[in-house]
Amino acid sequence: MNTPPDNLSALTGSGEQALKPGPEAWALGLAGLLPFVLGAAGVWLLNLDWSALAATALLTYAAVIVSFLGGIHWGLAMRQVRAPRGWLIWGVLPSVLAWAGLLLNSAWGLLLMAASLILCYVVDCQIYRPLHLGRWLILRGLLTFVAVVSCLTGAAAFWG
DSSP: OOOOOSOHHHHHSSSSSOOOOOHHHHHHHHHTTHHHHHHHHHHHHSOHHHHHHHHHHHHHHHHHHHHHHHHHHHHHHHTSSSOOHHHHHHHHHHHHHHHHHHHSOHHHHHHHHHHHHHHHHHHHHHHHGGGTOTTHHHHHHHHHHHHHHHHHHHHHTTTO
């Protein structure tokens, strides 16, 4: 999955400039954490009926985000003359993990989504740096941390 791209300069503009997220990416990324944080809080704080809905909403949103993180790699691959096979395979795997998580009960599904989010970050660390996208990993790390803690917090409510 760490295959070097055919045309690095097509991805980065100059091939040398490190790309970083702008203020809009930070704002939207942080706003995207609201369903994670509110869902995890809802699982613990709401009555039983609403708590179950909060758990389902949290799991579903986590699955959507995991699928999105895989889709990024398809976007990177599309910019290549010949896409690295690992990028294409990885681009699909998070969607399959997300689908599997939705088939599980909320507790186990949230654990799978937490593990999937961590795995997505680990893979991104390997792929982003050679593409001069390493500065995005600061934002990605923060978003991943909050999302994983939210999923684990939601799952813990079922065993707490």
